[in-house]
Amino acid sequence: MTGISFDSVSKFYGEVVGLNDVTFSIPKGITGLVGSNGAGKTTTLKMCVALLKPDLGTVTVNDEPIWGNLGYLSRIGYATEKDKLYNWMTGEEFLDWNGKFYQMEPKELETRKMEILELMNLREAKDRRIAGYSRGMRQRIKIGQALLNNPDIIFVDEPMSGTDPLGRYTIAETFRRLQKEEGKSIILSSHVLHELERLSSWVLVLENGKLVAEGTIHGIRLALSDIPQHLVISSPNISQLVSFIVSEVDELKRVDENKIEVAVRKRRNFEKMLLDLQQEKSIEITEFYSVDGDLSSIYQLLKKRDSASWRYIA
Amino acid sequence: MSVYESRYRPLREEKVERAFMDNAKIMTRFEIGKSISGKWSKIPLIFAAFFLFIALTSLPALLILPEDDFVTNLEFFSSFFLTPREGPGSLIWLHVAIINSGLIATDLGDNTFNLYLTKMKLKTYFISKVIASIVLTFLGLPLVAFAYFIVAIYKRGLPIFPFNWNLIGQYFVILSKLVLFTIFIVFLYSSVILLFSAYTKKSINAGVLFIVYLIASSVIFDGILYDTTGFEPFRLLSPLTSMYIVFTNFFTREVISTGQFPTLEKESPDLVPYAVGMVILYALLSLFLTYKRLQFLRRD
Incomplete structure (x- = not known):
């Protein structure tokens, strides 16, 4: 310190x-x-x-x-x-x-x-x-x-x-x-x-x-667990992937043929699940990123909240 | 190990003290230099030099006067430069309004005020400004008054060979009066201008406010309220009139051998102690309000 x-x-x-x-x-x-x-x-x-x-x-x-x-x-x-x-x-x-x-x-x-x-x-x-x-x-x-x-x-x-x-x-x-x-x-x-x-x-x-x-910026976003995080995933086996994750996400929308955007609350668990799917089911993931994990997005999310009632420490 | 812990070495007490004094000295010197080298600062300094020149050209007429007349005239002409209201008085205001007005205002305008306060205490900053203001005010006509006094007694011949205790005593009395009244006038002007300087970001505004305040308070309290009611204490509410009351009662101004200047009557002699008190109060109040203003500005 x-x-x-x-x-x-x-x-x-x-x-x-x-x-x-x-x-x-x-x-x-x-x-x-x-x-x-x-x-x-x-x-x-x-x-x-x-x-x-x-x-x-x-x-x-x-x-x-x-x-x-x-x-x-x-x-x-x-x-x-x-x-x-x-x-x-x-x-x-x-x-x-x-x-x-x-x-x-x-x-x-x-x-x-x-x-x-x-x-x-x-x-x-x-x-x-x-x-x-x-x-x-x-x-x-x-x-x-x-x-x-x-x-x-x-x-x-x-x-x-x-x-x-x-x-x-x-x-x-x-x-x-x-x-x-x-x-x-x-x-x-x-x-x-x-x-x-x-x-x-x-x-x-x-x-x-x-x-x-x-x-940390990542840490704060993870701590915002009550607000779903939006993640983009690309995979050549997208239909197979969707069948495994559909029950674990809050929202799911198709971006294009091989790409989806999902909203998840527990990102760490979700990432672990994806890792397991890659290893155990041989599902290939070519792209994975957060669309609202940057500081600007996090700041906008935080601003929407009632600041008097909560505080995130990550 | 944390960055701070590994490097943190508290300044030793004496070094902190030195920093306080050193920074005050640096700041004071800087302010004096900056104020004197300002674009308009030469004007009152040229006027002051001009006044001295005129006074010195009339000096030969004084030098041939008998001893008693010389002493009386010496007191008259030396103190003439300190006249608060008429004549040179306006030049003192002009001098202070032009040279001292930027002391705090420029720091506020240039946003360097907060920068300084991360390098020194507010007290250091304040003391530096007060000292600079006092020195700058003294560098005008008060300095001319002393210069005239010294040149006159030197040209007349120092009363040392042989010793003339009576004359030395008379010179000493005049010098003491000059010193005391200079302290008085410099203390008031340098304090009031600082107050105005702390309330604006432009030195010209501070200068104008300073002159308007002096004139307006004189017109309102002395010119209107006193003249209409005849109630003398009203006069004390004008700093200029208070100083003028002290001035006319402090210096001997009845005997003017050259006959070129009217004899000034002693103004409201009963009010002198109150006038002294009021001037000191004005100065102290100005300093107090300036410090409070600086404390407020630090939060801004």
């Missing part, structure tokens, strides 16, 4: 509930925060970086409170959602200025700055004013400043917002490299669910200030 834990945390903005009695721990790796506008993603991130204090409950790191913990703050990086920065500064000046707050030696800061410009693919643009940067470049310089102190944990709010495909690729690759090669933990919030799905090893799904699901 990253050591960051939320214990029965609530946050109120007047009469509006920002977070409602949430409890979770953030694991190491890349964690995605998923939720619609006002779900509590930014509130969660702000609490993680000690910008907000919970009204109820505690946010701790290794059992120490985060609030006012300068030791902790010196080892995290944070990139805000908004990308308007000091436009009159050049990219290099912006990094230089932010680096001054970490009590780094000038030589160390210089080296680190160049590493980050290289990492964020901004070396060529380092002497240009931020005002002249594209949206993607602004995102990258903003993320770059969050890496100056070589943090152990990096919090990034909407990193893909407004970026072009190349910018998204650069940012996604940077996060992957930081996690794989340097063992950093990264906590991202994003509306771009397919990017988040590709990056995150763990997701926290928030809705109306409540944590409605946490786990």
Whole structure:
């Protein structure tokens, strides 16, 4: 774990509930925060970086409170959602200025700055004013400043917002490299669910200030056992296959001559049954995939539920 | 082993203290540099230099005056730059409105406020802004007042050879008055402008609000309410009038040898302690409200 834990945390903005009695721990790796506008993603991130204090409950790191913990703050990086920065500064000046707050030696800061410009693919643009940067470049310089102190944990709010495909690729690759090669933990919030799905090893799904699901994407979908999962199966022996599985599925429809779509509640049992059929009855299966197992579909399923009455942990 | 546990090294207490102080110093220096190098910041600085130049050109006439007249005129001309309302007063507002107005507003406009708060405590941020505001306010006419005072006594000849205790004492009194009133005026202006700066994302709005507030409160409380009712405490509700009351009672301004300037009467002498209290209250209230506003903005 990253050591960051939320214990029965609530946050109120007047009469509006920002977070409602949430409890979770953030694991190491890349964690995605998923939720619609006002779900509590930014509130969660702000609490993680000690910008907000919970009204109820505690946010701790290794059992120490985060609030006012300068030791902790010196080892995290944070990139805000908004990308308007000091436009009159050049990219290099912006990094230089932010680096001054970490009590780094000038030589160390210089080296680190160049590493980050290289990492964020901004070396060529380092002497240009931020005002002249594209949206993607602004995102990258903003993320770059969050890496100056070589943090152990990096919090990034909407990193893909407004970026072009190349910018998204650069940012996604940077996060992957930081996690794989340097063992950093990264906590991202994003509306771009397919990017988040590709990056995150763990997701926290928030809705109306409540944590409605946490786990791996596959795990959350499996935990949604009361909602049938839609699976597509292709087989040259499709009629034979249907005769075996028809009693085990909630729905079955033929997609084409050799392909069917089924709805099942207990996917693990169903997968085991298919495996048995392959081995014992020699039924060949050429294609097998879930049509609603991606993060976007899961999120849509979760949104339809009454978030007050359930929570999925997988 | 978890990533965090393997790398987490709490800062030692003294290093945390150092970080607090270092960041405050870095931030203050940055703000002063940024504010002075702003597009419009040169204007009040040029005006201040111009004022000093004009004052210095009239200095030779003062230098030939008898000792007592010289001292009186020295106090008059040095304190002239600190006049809260008439003459140079408007230049002080302009200076503060232009140079100090972006201290918090630009951070809000550029979305760097939250970025700073992940690198330092809110207290560090706040203290840096207050110090920067005080220094920037001082760099205008208050600095000119001190410059004039020093140049005048230097040109007149330092009363050291031989020692003239009486003259040294008189200089000391004037200097003390200048220091005290400078603290007074700088404290008020630098606090009030911070409050307005914390309520907008554009420095120009903060500057305009600052000037409108000073003038409007003076017109409403001193010009309208006091004039129509004759009830003196109304005057205290205007920070400018409160400062003016203190100013006219604090500095000796009756004897003007050159005859070019009208003698200023002491305004409402009975109200002086209250005026001092009100100015301090305005400044402290502004600082308190600014801090509260920053706390609120952090949640935004």
